[in-house]
Amino acid sequence: MMKSTSLMFGSIWMLGCILVIQMFLIAPGDAKIIQGHMKTASNFNFIDRFCFQPNEKGTLHYEIKYKAENCCYKLLMFNDEPDQWPYIRQHEDTLTCGEKKEAIPGTRNSKLTLTDGYNGCKKVTDSDGIEWMHCVGGRSFQTPRARWWYLVMSNCYSDVAMDFDYNITMTNGVKLWDKHFSADERYILETNLVFMVLYFFLSVITIRFSKILSERRFLHSTYKLFAFSVLAEFSSLFLMTIAYGMYGKTGLPYPGLEMFANLIESAGILVFILTIILLGKGFTITRGKLSEVSLTKLAVFMTVYTIVYCALYFCEETMFDPRDVLYKYESYAGYGLIGLYFIGFVWTHYAIYFSIKHHPDMVEFYVQFGVVFSFWWLATPVTILVCNYAIDAWVRAKVVNAIERVVICIGHIFFLILTRPNAANRNFPFNIKTTQIDSQKGYFPEAYTGTPSVLKAEAGQITNLKFTDLFVTDKTPKVKQAEQSQGDSAVSSGITLDAWIEREGLWALRNVVIKEY
Known part of the structure; x- marks a missing residue:
């Protein structure tokens, strides 16, 4: 079991080393990055959330692109005040898109109309002659406490399905290993x-x-x-x-x-x-x-x-x-x-x-x-x-x-x-060795009692292994025979059992005797 475990964790180590090398070779990014394409019939679409750290400068950078004929989309930023996002989540089935948008107080900083000439937007025409609204901009956040912000793309006054590309980056402060994480x-x-x-x-x-x-x-x-x-x-x-x-x-x-x-x-x-x-x-x-x-x-x-x-x-x-x-x-x-x-x-x-x-x-x-x-x-x-x-x-x-x-x-x-294997550890729990069973005499200890106590069993039963034997100490005959031979050699050498135990360093067995010498 220990060998297979070592191989398993050796493989994990190798994988980890490869990933560490990759981590330091990749060019550093800016922050939490949210990017993708969204096409939906809904006119009020949640993008993501982020928690900005208090007393540090949090930033949000956006790049959004959609067809100019569908103007005008809005990027809405709700915070976690009870009358904003929590209120919308509680009543989202009864509120209209316009009513949800009005949960944000009348400020331009968190309600961004993405139209030509505003909030970093301008019209661009591709090679096929299609006009696109391309918006690039950002906002900064400074809050007295950690606060969640929820980003939503909306187009409340249009029945046309929303279809847009987005790339949004958010940061917390300027520290390399911290700024990318939500608070x-x-x-x-x-x-x-x-x-x-x-x-x-x-x-x-x-x-x-x-x-x-x-x-x-x-x-x-x-x-x-x-x-x-x-x-x-x-x-x-x-x-x-x-x-x-x-x-x-x-x-x-x-x-x-x-x-x-x-x-x-x-x-x-x-x-x-x-x-x-x-x-x-x-x-x-x-x-x-x-x-x-x-x-x-x-x-x-x-x-x-x-x-x-x-x-x-x-x-x-x-x-x-x-x-x-x-x-x-x-x-x-x-x-x-x-x-x-x-x-x-x-x-x-x-x-x-x-x-x-x-x-x-x-x-x-x-x-x-x-x-x-x-x-x-x-x-x-x-x-x-x-x-x-x-x-x-x-x-x-x-x-x-x-x-x-x-x-x-x-x-x-x-x-x-x-469980430290130290002679000074008087609470060491393992009093019985793994080779404790005597196969030659057919003894099988159903329970260790701390005294010379064994239960007799038929020798043939020991060879009939069952699932429950997973929770039984080792039954390998060769090892058990070697164990018996050690005990016999102790007796033949003329030393006491306690002296032999002390010599072998098996201090935990002083009060436990299983074999009959």
């Missing part, structure tokens, strides 16, 4: 960059710990899942930083790269959630196998969780109206995610309770585990609710992005500290 997106690039560097070091430490645990035969499947989650988060941040960096440099979005980064991040979060639940149930800590009922519940929960996570991005891409400032959690899928997090919170602590009840020697580990992951489980639903109801639309994206990064990072760091 609600500003500092997301810097935040992701900081966490990307942090996760680089976390990934290195995780890989190092994995190597140590593998040498000591403590590299359980739960730790492999954790390692995958850390590497997935790092890879996601790496690709997301590239996407935002290229957008900041060129003004052009890279939605495909962003979506790929989001998918990797979602996979990492789902795997980490699975790891938390498994550890709460004591898998690879106090037991080597999960019951059929537990596996069924876990499969259902993770399947529903995956569907809801996919629905978040599906709703954001296909169902959200660009005329509204919405966040992915403002959907039924977002509220469903809140419910799943509460279920995960209750389920994990229910499992922890029984793990402590049956294995009181693990109480110190599980108390710390339960406290930290109580915060972890509850932080996300609280974040969703706060972002939906308490955070202003113009700061929501960057605040929620920062909180999400902090929450997942705290979970990974705590897990890494709790």
Whole structure:
């Protein structure tokens, strides 16, 4: 698993390096660029929105072209005051085009009539003799607070279908890495960059710990899942930083790269959630196998969780109206995610309770585990609710992005500290090695009890592998035979079991004996 994971993330690294080189070779653009051709029967057409940063000079540059015979188009700029765009959205089915236009106070700065001699417009004739109205101009924006502006092309007093080309560029200030971003997106690039560097070091430490645990035969499947989650988060941040960096440099979005980064991040979060639940149930800590009922519940929960996570991005891409400032959690899928997090919170602590009840020697580990992951489980639903109801639309994206990064990072760091393979770590949870099962005697530990306790089984049953054996410790006969030979050699060499354990550096096995010597 570790080799395939390394290959996967090596490929991501190579892709990222190519994109970084491309990012610095592309000539810098001016800002967020909106361009295209629109032909529609409607006489009131939304183009895009942008949030201008307060106390900085925001600019809008436009280039619009349409047939002169259809004069005269207007470029309308609505702000987010209650009596402007929110009012229009609330009553758009009952208001006429003219009434919508009049929602803007009578000022020439935000109602631009695109006709010959005004607002940078002039008539031009092409080689076919067709007259076109070609308009090039701009406006500046200075606001006391971050404010959303909504751009609309209208032709209220004509029944002719609107047909025009447009190229609109918007900026915030003059800083190279900031001016291209809407105010609600500003500092997301810097935040992701900081966490990307942090996760680089976390990934290195995780890989190092994995190597140590593998040498000591403590590299359980739960730790492999954790390692995958850390590497997935790092890879996601790496690709997301590239996407935002290229957008900041060129003004052009890279939605495909962003979506790929989001998918990797979602996979990492789902795997980490699975790891938390498994550890709460004591898998690879106090037991080597999960019951059929537990596996069924876990499969259902993770399947529903995956569907809801996919629905978040599906709703954001296909169902959200660009005329509204919405966040992915403002959907039924977002509220469903809140419910799943509460279920995960209750389920994990229910499992922890029984793990402590049956294995009181693990109480110190599980108390710390339960406290930290109580915060972890509850932080996300609280974040969703706060972002939906308490955070202003113009700061929501960057605040929620920062909180999400902090929450997942705290979970990974705590897990890494709790499972560090260091003799000074008295809370090290993995007391049983991966080669714990004795195939020669047909022993199979249904649950690790912290005492010399095994359950006898028919040797032939071990060879009949089932799906549920994915959640059972290693059953490789050769490795288990080598494990038995080590124990026998310890006895034949005349040293005590404790002395042999100390000599081998297996300090975590002092209180756990599975084999019979």
